[in-house]
Amino acid sequence: MDDKEAEQDLLLLARRDEGLLTAEEEADLARRLRDNRETRRRMYEHYVIGNEIGTLLSGRSWRLRPAVEAASRRPRTAIWIGAALAASIVLTGGMMAWKRPRRPPPEVVMPGNPAVETPAPGHSVPPMKLPKLVTAPPPEVPRPTAAASVFHFDFEDGTVPQTASLTRGGIVPCPAGAEGGHCLTGSMNFDEPEYPRYTVSLRLAGSARTSYAPGMMLTFSYWADPGIKELGVRLFVAAKREHHTTKIKGIATGTWARAQIALADLVPMKPTGAVIEPGDLVEHLHITGPRVGKKLFYIDDIELLRPEP
Amino acid sequence: MSDDVAAQRWQLLLRHRKMLADYVRCIAPTLPEAEDIFQEVGLLVLNHKTGPLDLPTAGAWLRGVARNVVLQHLRAQGRQRHLSSEEILDLVDRTWEEEDAEADIWNDRRAALTACLQQLGSSDQQILKERYADGAASDAIAERLRRSPEAMRMKIMRLRQALSRCISRRLATAMGD
Numbered sequence: 111m112d113d114k115e116a117e118q119d120l121l122l123l124a125r126r127d128e129g130l131l132t133a134e135e136e137a138d139l140a141r142r143l144r145d146n147r148e149t150r151r152r153m154y155e156h157y158v159i160g161n162e163i164g165t166l167l168s169g170r171s172w173r174l175r176p177a178v179e180a181a182s183r184r185p186r187t188a189i190w191i192g193a194a195l196a197a198s199i200v201l202t203g204g205m206m207a208w209k210r211p212r213r214p215p216p217e218v219v220m221p222g223n224p225a226v227e228t229p230a231p232g233h234s235v236p237p238m239k240l241p242k243l244v245t246a247p248p249p250e251v252p253r254p255t256a257a258a259s260v261f262h263f264d265f266e267d268g269t270v271p272q273t274a275s276l277t278r279g280g281i282v283p284c285p286a287g288a289e290g291g292h293c294l295t296g297s298m299n300f301d302e303p304e305y306p307r308y309t310v311s312l313r314l315a316g317s318a319r320t321s322y323a324p325g326m327m328l329t330f331s332y333w334a335d336p337g338i339k340e341l342g343v344r345l346f347v348a349a350k351r352e353h354h355t356t357k358i359k360g361i362a363t364g365t366w367a368r369a370q371i372a373l374a375d376l377v378p379m380k381p382t383g384a385v386i387e388p389g390d391l392v393e394h395l396h397i398t399g400p401r402v403g404k405k406l407f408y409i410d411d412i413e414l415l416r417p418e419p
Numbered sequence: 420m421s422d423d424v425a426a427q428r429w430q431l432l433l434r435h436r437k438m439l440a441d442y443v444r445c446i447a448p449t450l451p452e453a454e455d456i457f458q459e460v461g462l463l464v465l466n467h468k469t470g471p472l473d474l475p476t477a478g479a480w481l482r483g484v485a486r487n488v489v490l491q492h493l494r495a496q497g498r499q500r501h502l503s504s505e506e507i508l509d510l511v512d513r514t515w516e517e518e519d520a521e522a523d524i525w526n527d528r529r530a531a532l533t534a535c536l537q538q539l540g541s542s543d544q545q546i547l548k549e550r551y552a553d554g555a556a557s558d559a560i561a562e563r564l565r566r567s568p569e570a571m572r573m574k575i576m577r578l579r580q581a582l583s584r585c586i587s588r589r590l591a592t593a594m595g596d
Contacts, residue, residue: 120576126503128556129448136504143510150514155528155583157445158437160551162529163582164450166536167544168552280454298461300436305429306465402465 118142119149123156168275257327257415261318264411268292273318278311278396285333285408293333293410296399306402307342310409312395318414322347322390325417326373330397335405336363343371344379346394347386353379353396354386368411428465435481437529438522442515443485446508448493450554456492460485478519482512528586531593535585543578550575 122139125131131139142149263271270276278299284291296308314320332341344355354376358369376386399407432439440457447453463484464470470484471477486508493502503511518525536544546564549555561571 117576120579121572124557124572124576136507140504140506140510143507143514147517150510150517153445153511154441154514154518154525156579157441158525159528159532159579159582159586161437161441161444162532163536163547164551166533167548298458300433302429305426306432306461402462 116148116152119152120156123153127156258418260320260414260416261314262411262413263312265292265294273316274312274314276311277313278309284410293408295406295408298402299398308399308402308407310397312412314393314395319391319393320414321388322373322386322392323388323416324374327370327415328373329368329370329415330412331366331368331410332361333366333408334361334363334399335407338363338400338405338407341369341407342398343376344396344398345373345376345392347390348393349390350378350384350386352383355379425465428467431477432461432464435478438478438515438519439481439485442482442511443489445511446486446489446503452492456485456488460488463488479516482515486512527590531586531589532582534589535582538585539578546575547578
């Protein structure tokens with residue numbers, strides 16, 4: 111087969127890849143694939159190397175996207191319910207402003223041990239119920255003045271903040287969410303040697319890539335399906351080339367809750383590992399949820415706080 | 420299902436994940452759908468009661484599961500026209516079966532890709548990232564760069580050809596060392 115034929119193979123494969131093949135082109139491609147091993151090999155290379163290019167250039171593997179579609183249709187259903195509700199408000203001339211039920215705002219006590227705080231009654235979001243109609247946002251819990259935010263990620267607009275890249279998991283509509291409400295959910299973590307857990311991983315960049323300082327506190331909102339018993343938090347400490355980890359036990363389920371972790375409480379994953387020290391660069395955050403299956407978890411409003419001098 | 424069987428299924432997935440991911444990408448209409456379908460196949464495999472655990476036929480079985488999931492996915496959405504013809508799907512299966520035997524060669528080619536990508540300029544890398552990592556259509560990339568869609572498809576094809584040649588050169592050099 112000469113170069114021209116090879117080029118025609120590649121053009122057909124590229125058009126197929128984008129769903130652009132006409133019936134005639136598809137028949138032509140089928141004939142080529144049937145008759146030529148080289149064409150089949152080119153198709154194989156097209157996808158194998160194409161996927162690898164995607165992985166290498168993005169720093170993430172597409173194989174590690176969230177399993178929401180696979181395990182549950184609930185988030186999308188909630189969105190449609192929310193959209194229907196919003197439409198009915200417009201049609202009936204409703205004057206009340208519709209707002210997404212809010213997750214609990216950060217409420218941080220520094221320093222502290224790994225802890226879980228269920229939201230205040232006014233902030234809790236019951237699972238799978240229609241969004242509340244409210245005329246004003248619930249009162250904000252005042253932030254402690256002694257803490258400065260190193261980064262604060264929310265995913266309201268469905269995008270990853272510029273100072274992070276999502277290397278595991280994905281952005282999805284929130285479980286009790288509605289219009290515009292997005293949060294993170296985990297995907298299968300193929301680095302687990304024993305059995306996969308859903309995991310959200312964020313590689314920190316720019317101003318979010320920071321050095322450890324005593325008193326630092328990581329906080330985030332989470333939603334865990336009933337039956338989930340714990341969440342894990344892991345940080346990759348670049349200076350030590352090691353992961354440091356902790357578990358959050360006795361978590362709240364079926365509602366939004368807020369977790370807070372003192373970074374000082376993270377321990378090296380290897381028993382012989384060195385502890386995290388002031389100045390150590392922190393560059394990759396992982397939050398692990400349940401074993402892969404039907405139970406899901408969602409994360410939002412991730413904030414790292416540094417005590418102000 | 421016992422934990423042992425679940426653990427064995429996980430090992431099976433770990434061993435075949437790249438093959439399976441590439442196969443799913445080949446038969447699913449779009450990148451985001453391929454990602455979701457891959458996860459769904461993973462869940463099915465982890466929970467499957469009767470499929471092979473560690474047999475030479477595991478690769479073909481995994482592909483069969485994936486093909487069914489893609490079919491169901493498109494039928495459920497009334498989008499059968501987005502599915503390749505039965506003949507093409509059979510030829511894809513045949514291709515993957517043929518290349519199963521060449522897994523080491525493809526692992527080498529994947530490994531050589533990193534250095535070859537680094538030889539590309541940043542604008543070319545950006546085009547490839549948009550196409551293969553973000554799943555952007557050539558038309559959208561062309562619009563951003565104010566070029567015609569056909570010119571962009573040609574550009575991407577040339578980049579892929581250059582990478583393929585670079586990979587082959589590097590492997591030939593490595594064999595000669």
